[in-house]
Amino acid sequence: MAEKYKVHYDKEHDRLMVAGKSDSDIMTGSVRILNVVLDFNTKNQVVNAELLHASEYLDSLSIDSEILNKITTGNLVFRQLRNGYEIIFVLKIKNETIAIPYNVHLPNQKQIVNSSQVF
16 A cells, blocks of 8 residues: 555545555556445555545544544555454544544355355
8 A cells, every 4th residue: 555645525525535546556446335435556455545425424423524624634544354344544633633444344155145056
C-alpha cells in the first residue's frame, strides 16, 4: 500500500475517498463490498478505498458525521479477522485521530454452495 494518502469527502454524493495510489501503480480492477469500493494494483494491493453513504455509516456508529467536513489527512489499515477482514479508515482532524472500522465478513467454505452440482 502506498504511504501517502489523499483523503476527500464528497458531500454531494456522501462518499469518503482515501487514495493511496502512486504514479507507478497500475490499476487492475475494483471490487465493491456492500458500501465500500476497493481499487487494486497489479500487485493485488489495495491502493484506494471509497466508503459510500459515509455520513449515514458514521451516524450508525454514533460518530458525529460532521467530522467528514473537517478531515485534514488519513490512511487505511487492514486487519485479517477470523471470518473476514476489518478495514479501518483512519481520519485525522487537527490533533485528533478517529478510527472508522468497517468489517467484511467472508463466509467459510462450509457456507459456500456450488449451485451447478446436484447432490
